Amino acid sequence: MIYMIPQTILIVGGGTAGWMSANLLKKSWPTVKITLVESDSIGTIGVGEGSTPFLKQFFKRIGASEREWMPQCFATYKAGIEFSRWSEKPGFTHYFHPFFSQLDIKPAEPFFHNAKLQRQGIEADAHPDAYFVNAQMAKQCKAPLAKRRLNFDLDYGYHFDAGRLGLWLKDRAIADGVEHIIDDVTQVEVRDSGEIAAVIGAKSGRMAAELYVDCSGFKGLLIQQALSVPFKSYKQNLFNDAAVAIQTPLADEQDIPTRTLSTALTNGWAWEIPLTNRVGNGYVYSSEHISGEQAEVELRRHLGLADDTDISAKHLKMKVGRVEQHWAKNCLAVGLSQGFIEPLEATALMLVQFTLEKFVTAKQSLQQESLVRDNYNADINKMMEGIRDYIVTHYALNSRTDSDYWRRCREDIEVSDNLQALFQAWKSHEQFESELNKQASHLVYLRPSWYVIMAGMGNFPMDLLTPSQGQVAPVNLSKQYCIDLVEDLFPSHKAVLSQLAAG
Ligand SMILES: Cc1cc2nc3c(=O)[nH]c(=O)nc-3n(C[C@H](O)[C@H](O)[C@H](O)COP(=O)(O)OP(=O)(O)OC[C@H]3O[C@@H](n4cnc5c(N)ncnc54)[C@H](O)[C@@H]3O)c2cc1C
Known part of the structure; x- marks a missing residue:
């Protein structure tokens, strides 16, 4: 049963997906040599602060109690998501999922x-x-x-500071024996067979392993760029492709809500995520319908910050869709490199977990590897399509009349x-x-x-x-x-x- 398990693993990328991979793979296969290489000049996405209840299982799996990780990550509990103003129907302008x-x-x-x-x-x-x-x-x-x-x-989920969670996971993985290299991967060597032979670091030179885990973010350095695995866009299903994020202080006396708030704005929706030390806010929008500058103005107005120029905003692009194969040859894509739906139901880290856990199980299968891999990819794709459909439902059923964006979401979105x-x-x-x-x-x-x-x-x-x-x-x-x-x-x-x- 052991023969399919790789003995050396190289993870490229040190965002939440990279460090979750390092922790879960090390816990699953303690004797396997795992190395994570990350750039210190290319940042992580720095958002992604809400979860589904699956994350509870992740911490259980790596043996971490809430007392250990939550305070360090300014984490709070989450009972669900409140949706506000997605519908204009009397009596239904708010509901809680x-x-x-x-x-x-x-x-x-x-x-x-x-x-x-x-x-x-x-x-x-x-x-x-x-x-x-x-x-x-x-x-x-x-x-x-x-x-x-x-x-x-x-069942409950969490809210957390994405940067702090990354650091916490990193310390944990290193303590468990994961090797950490800071370097920029500048090249990927691919064999004639289509397998990755090595990645080349600017300082470290050639780094080889049996399995490569691509956690390099939206660009998909290994899976998309080196292996040319096709990307299936969800653009026809989901119009949003950008976001602007702003952090605001938490008032001292304020009760901390056990929910994410999602409020529909003119060309997308705004999230509000309460942490113990601040509130994370952002506007997810369609750049076809509103510019980044206008979106920031609208978000600031929504937050009552119109005149407060001291609070900075971070602008992000989102590539919405998925790769055709998440596991191709000797490469596994995890996190944004494998695809992204959109953050409305905070499902991305759940997908990271599912991708890893299923992979560990698949690698222990006695069936022929190509068959196992095909089934695996079909399962992950099915899961992504399932999440996508639920998210599409929010847009397709909207009854807002304030913009062309919402009309198009109702009438033109592919279902x-x-x-x-x-x-x-x-x-x-x-x-x-x-x-x-x-x-x-x-x-x-x-x-x-x-x-x-x-x-x-x-x-x-x-x-x-x-x-x-x-x-x-x-x-x-x-x-x-x-x-x-x-x-x-x-x-x-x-x-x-x-x-x-x-x-
Ligand atoms: C607006 C928005 C809101 C979101 N909200 C949620 C949410 O509420 N809940 C949720 O679960 N998810 C959410 N997500 C998704 C979530 O942010 C990501 O799934 C998660 O952070 C994992 O990202 P990642 O690690 O795949 O990529 P990144 O954070 O982008 O990390 C990429 C890593 O790769 C490294 N790298 C890149 N190129 C190289 C190179 N050449 N050499 C070496 N290293 C390299 C970088 O240094 C970095 O360490 C959201 C995403 C967006 C855009």
Whole structure:
């Protein structure tokens, strides 16, 4: 079983993806020699500060407790994402996409019932927020750590300072025995067979390994440039290709929300990510519809910083899409080099994890390597397409009327056949559940997420009939259940973070 595992690995790039790779691969194969080479003149992307619940498993896997890493990275807990002003439909201008847990089973069932009624044109209480524990968690600024022991895991994510997380991961990997080289890779030697023979560093010269991990960022130095693996753009599905980021201070007395806030602006959306020492903000936009300069002005206005020129902004370009093969020959692409969807649901690091964990499993397979590799690439592509479709849904269902951008997102965006089938099924009353089941092997987001987005955006018929008595499930019971549960079971977010920082 051991024979397919490479004995030497060279990782190119020391961003979050590079150091996550170093940690996970070292934990998985402790005797393998792992070297990471990174440039000190080419910076990391320096954003990417929100996660999905998968990241919890990453820290577990590398044996790091929250006490060890969170305070060092100014990290906070995340119960989900609040979407604001994506829809103009009355009653649906805000909704919360929660991470789900077993605590939701009881209060959420009436939501599914009511959403189904309202899809059928019968007025019901079908806005999702009242029915999910984590929506209430965020509202009350509570930490998702139960005061009493539960016999199941609660799903939650994190917010963190990307630069600090990179440094923390780097120290950890080096302590575990990963070799670290600072150098610029200037050339990649490729054999006639198409395999990478070595990378050439400006100072270190020739560096060879059995496996090369490309974590060089959007340019994909190894996978795209040296191996010429084709890149499939998602430009027709997702118009945003740029971002501007601004950090703002956190007021001393401010409660720290347990959520990312995503607010639709005129030509994209703004994120707000609360950390323990500051707030990360940014505007993700389409450069076809607004210039970087205008986007910065709009973001500053949105943040109330119009006259504050002391606070600087960072402008970024995004290449949206994916490589055709993430594992090609003796090269594995991880992070931005393998592709990027867009940060709306903060899924990029989840993809990094998935790419690495699946690779470790695949490398231990006894099947023929070419077959294993084809299946592996198909799986990662399926995952990326699954995430893309969920993100496309936010744009396709928007009802904003303030710009050509939002009209085009509604009318011109390319929607995959799978997604089209889900939209149709939602409208055709009975078939939504069966369509979800039919697509189960392709969906990255599960049933509750699909209900939440479809209902949360107000995707219901315009003219609604009055329900008959007893037809609608009472919303107040669920709402009160969530309020009481959160008040009783969960501690203040700020207090928990202070305790973690105190050690
Ligand atoms: C606007 C925006 C918001 C985002 N928000 C989120 C989010 O909320 N959640 C999330 O999970 N993800 C998010 N992401 C994605 C996230 O930032 C990245 O997935 C993550 O930071 C990993 O980046 P990386 O390590 O692949 O690349 P980078 O950070 O770009 O690192 C590339 C590394 O390669 C090195 N390098 C490049 N060329 C050479 C060379 N020739 N020689 C040697 N070294 C070289 C660089 O020095 C650097 O160390 C966001 C991205 C953007 C653009």
